[in-house]
Amino acid sequence: MSFFIETLVGGLLAGVMYSLVAIGFVLVFKASGVFNFAQGSMVLCAALTFVTLRDKEIPFWLAAVITLAIMVAIAILIERVVLRPLVNRPQITLFMATLGLSFVIEGLAQIAMGASVHELDLGIIDTPVKFGDVQVSQFDLVAAGTAAVLVAALSIFFSRTRTGIALRAIADDPQAALSIGIRLQSLWQIVWGVAGFVSLVAGLLWGARQGVQFALTLVVLKALPVLIIGGFTSIAGAIVGGLIVGASDSLAEIYLGNLLGGSVSTWFSYVLAVAFLLVRPAGLFGEAPIERI
Amino acid sequence: MTTSPFLDLDAIEVLYGHAILALRGVSLEVAQGSIVALLGANGAGKTTTLKAISNLLASERGHLSRGTITWRGEVTTRLDPADLVAKGIVQVLEGRHVFPQLTVEENLLSGGFLRRPSRRALTDDLERVYSWFPRLKQRRKARCGLTSGGEQQMVAIGRALMTHPTLVLLDEPSMGLAPIIVEEIFHIIRDLNTKEGVSFVLAEQNAHLVLRFADHGYVLENGRVAASGTAAELAARDDVAEFYLGSAASGARPAALAQHDPVA
Numbered sequence: 039m040s041f042f043i044e045t046l047v048g049g050l051l052a053g054v055m056y057s058l059v060a061i062g063f064v065l066v067f068k069a070s071g072v073f074n075f076a077q078g079s080m081v082l083c084a085a086l087t088f089v090t091l092r093d094k095e096i097p098f099w100l101a102a103v104i105t106l107a108i109m110v111a112i113a114i115l116i117e118r119v120v121l122r123p124l125v126n127r128p129q130i131t132l133f134m135a136t137l138g139l140s141f142v143i144e145g146l147a148q149i150a151m152g153a154s155v156h157e158l159d160l161g162i163i164d165t166p167v168k169f170g171d172v173q174v175s176q177f178d179l180v181a182a183g184t185a186a187v188l189v190a191a192l193s194i195f196f197s198r199t200r201t202g203i204a205l206r207a208i209a210d211d212p213q214a215a216l217s218i219g220i221r222l223q224s225l226w227q228i229v230w231g232v233a234g235f236v237s238l239v240a241g242l243l244w245g246a247r248q249g250v251q252f253a254l255t256l257v258v259l260k261a262l263p264v265l266i267i268g269g270f271t272s273i274a275g276a277i278v279g280g281l282i283v284g285a286s287d288s289l290a291e292i293y294l295g296n297l298l299g300g301s302v303s304t305w306f307s308y309v310l311a312v313a314f315l316l317v318r319p320a321g322l323f324g325e326a327p328i329e330r331i
Numbered sequence: 332m333t334t335s336p337f338l339d340l341d342a343i344e345v346l347y348g349h350a351i352l353a354l355r356g357v358s359l360e361v362a363q364g365s366i367v368a369l370l371g372a373n374g375a376g377k378t379t380t381l382k383a384i385s386n387l388l389a390s391e392r393g394h395l396s397r398g399t400i401t402w403r404g405e406v407t408t409r410l411d412p413a414d415l416v417a418k419g420i421v422q423v424l425e426g427r428h429v430f431p432q433l434t435v436e437e438n439l440l441s442g443g444f445l446r447r448p449s450r451r452a453l454t455d456d457l458e459r460v461y462s463w464f465p466r467l468k469q470r471r472k473a474r475c476g477l478t479s480g481g482e483q484q485m486v487a488i489g490r491a492l493m494t495h496p497t498l499v500l501l502d503e504p505s506m507g508l509a510p511i512i513v514e515e516i517f518h519i520i521r522d523l524n525t526k527e528g529v530s531f532v533l534a535e536q537n538a539h540l541v542l543r544f545a546d547h548g549y550v551l552e553n554g555r556v557a558a559s560g561t562a563a564e565l566a567a568r569d570d571v572a573e574f575y576l577g578s579a580a581s582g583a584r585p586a587a588l589a590q591h592d593p594v595a
Binding site: 126200203204206207209210211212213214215216217218219220221325 | 385387390392411412413415416417421422423424428429430431432433437438440441442444445490491493494
């Protein structure tokens with residue numbers, strides 16, 4: 039039994055790491071309807087920048103602040119240069135633009151900072167903590183705590199602040215938002231900036247866990263089932279989706295792995311996502327359109 | 332009424348997608364403190380005229396290709412919609428367009444953001460809107476998408492009032508609403524006009540109704556002004572009555588509607 043619980047808890051905590059990436063997608067998708075494929079590249083870029091700064095002996099907090107400034111600047115630049123000229127184009131055009139963008143960001147980041155694998159030390163000791171019979175990774179606990187703080191901050195931002203309410207208004211009906219004087223473009227810049235911040239947090243944690251390397255951009259692919267299960271428009275959904283993906287992946291690996299010849303965790307969540315698409319396309323927490331009859 | 336030009340449209344033409352000419356030289360004037368009715372059938376150019384005034388054409392790939400719109404002596408062509416809202420023109424879109432996932436109160440609040448008022452001033456504005464639409468106060472915590480059509484129209488108008496407008500452009504406020512609700516909303520519009528001095532441009536298909544409340548009227552046809560005059564003059568004109576008011580017999584209108592109803 040304790041083995042089961044350990045697998046479950048480990049999976050749940052690993053899932054939180056996916057949630058961190060998924061939240062970045064949700065933010066941009068909610069406010070502008072763009073599925074930002076470049077989010078993964080932004081995560082890599084944040085981690086690379088931070089590591090490069092740390093290698094130059096710049097203190098931790100200063101490096102974090104500089105990286106944040108760079109990420110926000112990149113985000114605002116993307117909004118201005120790439121997305122603004124494409125306003126009112128079909129969604130697929132915007133998606134293709136962000137797909138192209140992801141290659142540009144990856145390429146430029148590696149030209150500027152090199153393609154070698156860096157180690158990133160956040161100073162978190164990764165010794166297991168024991169709760170009774172169950173061992174839990176301390177690093178995973180820190181990651182989960184970070185995600186919890188991030189989500190709490192974002193949900194206060196969206197429900198209590200004027201900017202947050204205006205962002206939700208834009209997500210609901212951009213035309214109506216425009217008609218009452220909400221400035222879409224400045225708010226899009228804000229939301230891209232916040233997405234830049236989220237990608238920094240995700241980049242640091244993923245970088246510390248896996249090493250900072252090109253493969254970091256692939257976490258995007260794992261964020262997809264998280265988004266489909268949780269819903270593209272809900273931050274709570276991104277968290278729950280991440281937990282489900284993490285837990286089901288690791289449980290399936292342990293209990294189905296032998297039957298199916300291993301590596302179950304690489305595909306199991308995608309099968310789950312397809313099942314969700316069939317049964318509940320808006321996802322668990324996605325905003326199903328309200329229809330009055 | 333002889334006031335200095337308040338809102339003035341001078342021979343405007345509007346093109347959609349560089350190809351479709353929706354307005355072909357519309358001129359109209361709105362005097363300060365008046366209610367102006369914009370009449371016409373579907374596709375006559377009522378909505379396009381309103382969107383040209385509020386500069387909302389760009390989001391539908393339309394633009395003003397000729398003519399000028401002057402708001403209090405200033406040509407508005409280069410202003411973006413938010414600038415116009417700040418200068419006192421606000422549009423209530425056809426079909427209400429409330430924010431369905433936001434609560435009624437959040438919908439109203441969103442109208443106040445542009446002015447960056449203090450928290451106190453924002454609450455005062457909210458109470459003022461609730462005093463015009465008491466019904467909304469009871470529903471303040473409800474998600475707007477789940478409220479009735481009449482309530483949504485009130486939210487849309489209330490949200491527009493939160494911007495402190497001097498001119499409100501209302502597109503088809505009666506659409507899809509029960510006659511008793513429509514009556515209630517039009518009376519509130521008239522009170523807002525007489526007590527708060529807010530001017531209105533009302534685009535309506537229901538000409539009978541709107542001419543009872545308006546001072547002036549313009550009849551649009553195929554993107555042109557086909558007739559104009561005071562509301563009383565328009566209501567009295569035979570040709571306008573025939574084309575836009577329907578026959579006076581009360582039974583005729585429902586019958587005509589039933590004929591055009593695709594579901595029936």
